Structures are given as structure tokens and as C-alpha cells.
Amino acid sequence: MIKVLLNGCSGKMGTMVTAVSKNFSNLKIVAGVDKFKTKLDYPIYENISECSENIDVVLDFSRPDSLDNLLNYCKEKNIPLVLCTTGFTAEQLQKIDEYSNIIPIFHSANMSLGVNVVNSILKKISALLYTNFDIEIIEKHHNQKVDSPSGTAILLANTIKDSISDKTQFVYGREGIGKREHKDIGIHAVRGGSIVGEHEVIFAGQGEIIEIKHTALSREVFAVGALKACEFMHGKNNGLYNMDDLIENPVS
Template structure:
């Protein structure tokens, strides 16, 4: 049984994870962290520094400003962390990477198994298509999402960029009077309603297009991936892990 401290337990994703965890035998949420300490079937603390319950891993679905307190708690209690929060600055990402030298750390911009399969497809095809195709990414999310482009869109764009030898530039949306340059990857963000998450990668060539699209119909897809990550991280050694490790472990 993997015992989990859930940071952001009363947020949208936190509630979905809590509900799903009740149906899985191998995981148990033993404590929650949230500014909203509304009652649950496990104790909830307003700050992780107040948590006095032992666990095997911290699962974080909160906000970037919680990072420092999570790092401090992880160090003090020698406990690994699964970071699912997006919108981190470059400095914060460096802190996470540095932490992985002393603790088992998992970080992924998207916990969906499907989106990570798509990401692996991009690793294999982007360099083959780049010469003859322009590449654009369109991502759609609900109207409460605070960061744009989404962490997933950046993940996909970085994957494409890493496979191409040219100096690739990201363009966040387009405006004005200017021709598209071939070494650009356009990233377009749409916010509205209750869209859970859609990501489409468009390869546009002369007379043909190739579209790869992932649609999250329910937040459960992220919850399933997050809990799988927690199981995967059980008793892992220090290091930096991601969804590729989880997918490989399942196969």
C-alpha cells in the first residue's frame, strides 16, 4: 500500500484524485494539504509544514507558489514528490531538478498516458516531416486555467524542437502583417467554458496535412496517471522520473 500526501486536495484535480483513490487497493491518501481545510475522509492541513502524518510520497496538484514549502518538507522527511503542477518558472524547474539529486522526484507537464504516447510519437516523426511541413500546435482549456501556453503544449513543442537540427523559434499566437518563417512553431492557446484539455499538432505541407490530436474527456485520465506515478515512485532511489518511466514500467 502506497501512502500519499495530496497537496491541493480540495482543488478540481484533488477531488477527482481523492474519489478515484478510494477505488484502488494499492494506494491510500493519508493526508491532504489545502488552504481550504473542508472536511474529508482524511485529515487536511492548511500548510504542509503542519502535517504530522507519515507517508511514502507527496502528490502535488497545487500551484507553483507552494514549491518551496514542498521542497523543505521533502528534505526534512526524506520523502519523494510527484510534481503535477504546471506554470513553473525556469528558476523553479532548476530547484526541482536540483532536488532530484537527493530525493526521488517525478515531474510531468501532463499525467495522461495518452498524451505521453503522443509525445513519444512526435519524437519519432518530427524530424522526418519538418523539411516539407510547417508545424503548429493548438491547445484548448477551461476558462479558469491561469497559465498559457499550457505546460503540455510546451512539452510537445520542446519535444519537436529537440528532434530538429535547425534553430527553432516558438511563436505564441500570431498577429500583425508578417509571413510565417519555416523554422517557427506556432503555439495557440484557447480558453473557454469547461474544456478539460485538447492538444492538436498540425503538420501542414503542400497539398496535404497531418493532424495528431489528444482530447481529455474527463479529469480522471490525469488522476489515473498521477496515482500510477505514485505507485511507480514507491521506494525509488533519488533521481528525476517522468511519465515515460511509468509507461515503460507498465509494458
Template sequence: MRILLNGCGGKMGKVVIEAAKKFDNAIIAAGIDNFTKDSFDFPVFKTIDSCNVSVDVILDFSRPDALEDILKLAEKNNLPVVLCTTGFSDDQIEKINAFSKEHAIFRSGNMSIGINVINNILKNISAFLYENYDIEIIEKHHNQKVDAPSGTALLLGDTIKAAIKADTVYVNGREGIHKREHNEIGVHAIRGGSIVGEHEIIFAGQGETIELKHTAISREVFAVGALKACEFMQGKSKGLYNMDNVLNS
């Protein structure tokens, strides 16, 4: 499986390159990075449209503004896409959904298998707990992360909202006089140091709390999940996929 890695010079790109060396059937055949000055064992192009290397799948760990060029190359060469970038706008998400009608594309707010196990747990318990528990999400990341709340916090929150029949609303942090309403799902973003990623979901009831927490100790968990997604997507012709499909394959 020959992978085109968009964002090869970034922190996650470099972790993916190392993780790929442990996969028997995956190689990074080419990279895209306009800013890196590092040297690699594969050709690196400054722009996506200048890549002339034959690949089987596009893996993206970059920025949301790269989406249009990624989709153009995927459409031109009939390639499946694995999007690991977060922070897409509503218009970009609509574009991704429309693209999936004719082409294969994978998008997930988090590539960790552990996070996606927690996400599946939330599908089963959120509606039951909502009546008697308040729900809060706390996410922590390093001080260079661009988007807040994190894509993972929104992934978990959207799962909770979808499981609950009542109308719920996100409240991103609180300040001043703010008495909590039961239909709120609090989302709190913390940025500092080199925190890889922590996500905690709190169900706070009368006299007790239930907490689900995931801590990413190393970025390798995201790289391995991304490479497994590439394996899953190889040969797919169309459709919108996520980590649930990988876990159930």
C-alpha cells in the first residue's frame, strides 16, 4: 500500500513515518509539505497538485485549508482519502459529505482506537444517564493546537447529543453569573505545554459522578489508527467512512 502523506513535515507526519516502518504492507511513497526543510526517504512536494508519484491512498495530517486540493487530486486519480485533520468548517464538512457520494473518503475526529471505544460506550449510556445527570466534557491539548474545542471533543459531544432525544446545546466554557441549565453539554478546552491529548466526559448526578477518561501518552496511537484506516480504505470506491467501520471490519 503506497501512501501519499500530506503534512509529512509536521509533528504527526513524522510520527506516521516512523509508525509505517512497523507495518508490513504500508510505505510512505511521497509526501507533501510546503514548509519542511527536513530530508526524507521519499520525494516531498511543496504542493499536492505537483505530486507525480503513483499512490494507493491519500493520508492527510495537515490543515483544513488543504481540503480542496486533496479532493481534486483524489478525484483526478480515483484515490481514497483518509482525513485526520480537524477544525473543518460547516461548508467543508458539506463538501466532504458530497464528495463521498461518488468517491471514497474517511473522516474521524480522533484516530485513537481507545477514543472510539469510549465513543461507542457513549452511544449506549448517554440517553439513559441524561435524565438524572449533567454532562460536561473537558479536553486538554498542547499549546500549539489550532482548533478549540478539539475535533475529538466535538466527536464525543455529537455522539452524546445524537443519543439523547431531548434538544441539547453546547456551552463552551462559562464565565460570570451562569446557572447551569440541564440541557447544556459543557465543553471546556485547556491548552498548555506538550499535552498530547486528554478527554474526559463527566456525568454529574446527585451524590455521585461517573467519569470516562482517555489519555493519549504518545502520538503513535493516532498514527497507528491512521495507518489502519488507510489499510481499510484501500480499494474502496465510494462512501463516507469513520473509525467505527475500521473497528468493525
């Protein structure tokens, strides 16, 4: 049985992960960390350093400011860390990369299998289409999401940018007067209501438009992906892993 510590257990994603974990026969959440003490089937600590249970994997669905405590705890215990939080700064991403030389870390901006299939498609088609198409990304989320644009939108934008040999630039929204430059990759964020998550990549050409869209209908898709990542990371050696690794080497 894989014993999981869930950081951010009282949040919307934390409660969903807890519910979905009951469908995993070889995995169990044995402790949580959150400043809010909701009623769950396991003990909840305000600080990860207070956790006394034996842990195999730490799963994080919280805020970027938890990163240092998570990295230090996992380094001390020599256990894998699955990071599902978005909004990390460039310095924090560098720190994640550095710690992956010491402990196994799984980091993905989106835990949905569908989103990562879309990302894989973009790797294959972006360079082919770029010459004759303008590229725009539109993402939509609920009104409580704190980071903008979403980590997934940035993931998709970086995939497109890295696939194209010409120099491109990100443009976040638009205002004022001026024509669009072909080298622009537009990124637009919409916040409202209870939208779980929508990401659309538009390739707009002369006389034709190609649209690739992913819509999450429930947070359950992210919870399933996160728990599968915990299964995947159990017993792994140090290194930096992501959804591509999981998709290519699924846990049986």
C-alpha cells in the first residue's frame, strides 16, 4: 500500500483527490496538511514538519509558497514529491530543478491525460503550421483561480514556442492600436463563475482555421491524474518527471 501525504487537503482539489483516492486499491492518503481543519478520514497538520506518519509519496495541491517546506521535508525523508500546484516563479522552478538532483520530483502544470495528449499534438504540428497560420491561446477558469494565465496555458505556449525554429514572442492579451505581428503567440485569460478549465489553441490561416480545444467537465480528471502520478513515482530514483513519462510508462 502506497501511503500518501496530501498537502492542501482541505481545498477544492484536495477534497476531490481524497474522494477519488478511495477508488485506488493500492494507494491510501494517510495524512494531510492544511491551515483549515476540515473533517476527513485522516489527521490534518498545519505544518508538514508536524506529520508523524510514515509516508511514501507527498502530493501537493496548494500554493507556491509551500514549496520550500515540501522540498525540505521530502529531502529529509528521501521520498518522492508530486507537484500539481501552478504559479511558480522562475526562481522556484529553478529550485525544483536543483532538488530533482537529490530527490524524485514529478511536476506538471496540468494532471489531465487529455491536456497532455493535446500538448503532444502541438509538438508535432506547430512548426508545420506556423508559416501560414497565426497562433492564439485562450484559457478560461473559475473566478477563484489566483494565477493568470494558467499554468496549462503557459505549458502549451512553451511547447509551441519550442517547436518553432523562428523567433516568436508571447503577447498577453491586447489593447491599444497596432497590428498583430506574425511572431506573436497570443495568450488570453478569462475568469468567471465556476468554469473548471478550458484551453483552446487557435491556428488562424487565410481561409481556414484549426482549433484544438480541451474542456475539463470535473476536477475529477485532475485528481485521477495526480493519484496515478503518485503510483508512478513510488520507488523512483532522483530526477525530474512529468506527464509524458507517466503516459509513456503507465502503471499497470
